[in-house]
Amino acid sequence: xxxxxxxxxxxxxxxxxxxxxxxxxxxxxxxxxxxxxxxxxxxxxxxxxxxxxxxxxxxxxxxxxxxxxxxxxxxxxxxxxxxxxxxxxxxxxxxxxxxxxxxxxxxxxxxxxxxxxxxxxxxxxxxxxxxxxxxxxxxxxxxxxxxxxxxxxxxxxxxxxxxxxxxxxxxxxxxxxxxxxxxxxxxxxxxxxxxxxxxxxxxxxxxxxxxxxxxxxxxxxxxxxxxxxxxxxxxxxxxxxxxxxxxxxxxxxxxxxxxxxxxxxxxxxxxxxxxxxxxxxxxxxxxxxxxxxxxxxxxxxxxxxxxxxxxxxxxxxxxx
Amino acid sequence: xxxxxxxxxxxxxxxxxxxxxxxxxxxxxxxxxxxxxxxxxxxxxxxxxxxxxxxxxxxxxxxxxxxxxxxxxxxxxxxxxxxxxxxxxxxxxxxxxxxxxxxxxxxxxxxxxxxxxxxxxxxxxxxxxxxxxxxxxxxxxxxxxxxxxxxxxxxxxxxxxxxxxxxxxxxxxxxxxxxxxxxxxxxxxxxxxxxxxxxxxxxxxxxxxxxxxxxxxxxxxxxxxxxxxxxxxxxxxxxxxxxxxxxxxxxx
Numbered sequence: 418x419x420x421x422x423x424x425x426x427x428x429x430x431x432x433x434x435x436x437x438x439x440x441x442x443x444x445x446x447x448x449x450x451x452x453x454x455x456x457x458x459x460x461x462x463x464x465x466x467x468x469x470x471x472x473x474x475x476x477x478x479x480x481x482x483x484x485x486x487x488x489x490x491x492x493x494x495x496x497x498x499x500x501x502x503x504x505x506x507x508x509x510x511x512x513x514x515x516x517x518x519x520x521x522x523x524x525x526x527x528x529x530x531x532x533x534x535x536x537x538x539x540x541x542x543x544x545x546x547x548x549x550x551x552x553x554x555x556x557x558x559x560x561x562x563x564x565x566x567x568x569x570x571x572x573x574x575x576x577x578x579x580x581x582x583x584x585x586x587x588x589x590x591x592x593x594x595x596x597x598x599x600x601x602x603x604x605x606x607x608x609x610x611x612x613x614x615x616x617x618x619x620x621x622x623x624x625x626x627x628x629x630x631x632x633x634x635x636x637x638x639x640x641x642x643x644x645x646x647x648x649x650x651x652x653x654x655x656x657x658x659x660x661x662x663x664x665x666x667x668x669x670x671x672x673x674x675x676x677x678x679x680x681x682x683x684x685x686x687x688x689x690x691x692x693x694x695x696x697x698x699x700x701x702x703x704x705x706x707x708x709x710x711x712x713x714x715x716x717x718x719x720x721x722x723x724x725x726x727x728x729x730x731x732x733x734x735x736x737x
Numbered sequence: 738x739x740x741x742x743x744x745x746x747x748x749x750x751x752x753x754x755x756x757x758x759x760x761x762x763x764x765x766x767x768x769x770x771x772x773x774x775x776x777x778x779x780x781x782x783x784x785x786x787x788x789x790x791x792x793x794x795x796x797x798x799x800x801x802x803x804x805x806x807x808x809x810x811x812x813x814x815x816x817x818x819x820x821x822x823x824x825x826x827x828x829x830x831x832x833x834x835x836x837x838x839x840x841x842x843x844x845x846x847x848x849x850x851x852x853x854x855x856x857x858x859x860x861x862x863x864x865x866x867x868x869x870x871x872x873x874x875x876x877x878x879x880x881x882x883x884x885x886x887x888x889x890x891x892x893x894x895x896x897x898x899x900x901x902x903x904x905x906x907x908x909x910x911x912x913x914x915x916x917x918x919x920x921x922x923x924x925x926x927x928x929x930x931x932x933x934x935x936x937x938x939x940x941x942x943x944x945x946x947x948x949x950x951x952x953x954x955x956x957x958x959x960x961x962x963x964x965x966x967x968x969x970x971x972x973x974x975x976x977x978x979x980x981x982x983x984x985x986x987x988x989x
Contacts, residue, residue, distance in 0.1 A: 450738075451738075451740035451909075452740055453739075455738070555779075558779070562775075563759075563760070564788055566792075566814075567792065568809040568810075569800075569805045569811070569812075570805070570809040587778050587779060617743060618743065623788075624847055625832075625833060625844045625846060625847045625848070626787040626791060626848060627787035627847060627848055627905075628787075630849065679843050680738060680842045680843045
């Protein structure tokens, strides 16, 4: 019987690769391979079609994706209301508590009203805060950093191809914390071992420059009810593929340009085929799962390479 | 290919002279700094990027081990270069490569950004000092003996001498059929690379005296190697010294 865990950690360095579900899974696979060998990893991968490993994206702590709901009915609004409405529609994440509060009667209208109230509360709270308290809240920002290669003979940057840029996510304060949800029948100890290995070495690209490290990894079995119950609709927390059992789906697509990692990263052809995946927040009818799939044939030369495109989901009821 | 152990090298980097690791500049401000140093985008504190440290140590080891590409490229970067016994190449094992003949496994080293030590940050706050200094330089017209008119004075930002940064390097020893023996040699080679850096310079303008650094309190998995590190006098390209021994961590 699979169990669900919330894994909370603190980013201990900038992040060069977004915490997408499929990439997180790939990093865990490499941790497995280095710790237990290729044969053991192969066995685990073969068992996944019967016993899927569902993993969410890395979300800011305490947040969930905003569900894609039926558009709100058009009503007459003042200019000011339209501006507020537009601002609220841009929020890609909602607090978990708001989702839990509305899950039995979710609608775009109800969600917007709740978010407008929340925004007001947050504004007042911020006004009462001391500068020190505001500093503790922290912030996050995508930063473009220049790098160069040094010509070994001249000791200077080569005129052609020497200068390059990387884009990284830098965060401070409470914005450093992330939640990942996992549903698996792996023992908790095994899951902890894999996550701690990834945390120590670094996640995603540029780990050899210290990118993608995290610490303070905490595992909490999810018994709070978020994943319990079977309400009529489901919201995905992952980047996953669309499968025929996802009826009445509302989704936004994203092209995923994957690369091989670990020991394969330096191979002659590290690029996978582009994948079209539904983003977290996609909603669909919560029939018998699992939703999404373990995709194979994702690399032109390596048939063993797969991509975890399953959806870890939470259910809710949409108001009429 | 199996992971044997991840070693953690820790310590402190002390700047002996001013250090300039450039940040590039998106905008031009009147009276602004010509060459700023790289800083944390939120706190504004200077730091030593892991990429700079890794790149410099790699470059120094390439020279020490007679592995400088005649084209000036990074060793192993030029995919057409023939490298004998490529999978046992120490540089490529330690620092990684995209060479098409490579099958020696993943990059072994991971160097973190080095941020100011807590003590150093507190000392600067207590004394109300700035984190960086400005150094003005000019080009002298060789005939007239005064500053050249078309260039004029320029200001360079530096981290002053005496600042301390936390160092953390991870090194994974992978068994590629030898029980991890070759990677243990690579770990020792990397430590020798740090010694080379002490003798050379980090960041820009090394030939003008910038970027001299010193490593202090060096330890591998918590066990001090400072004494052994200080005693490294020369690099033998054939065989690295034995500062860290497999399993036992630091040589007794």
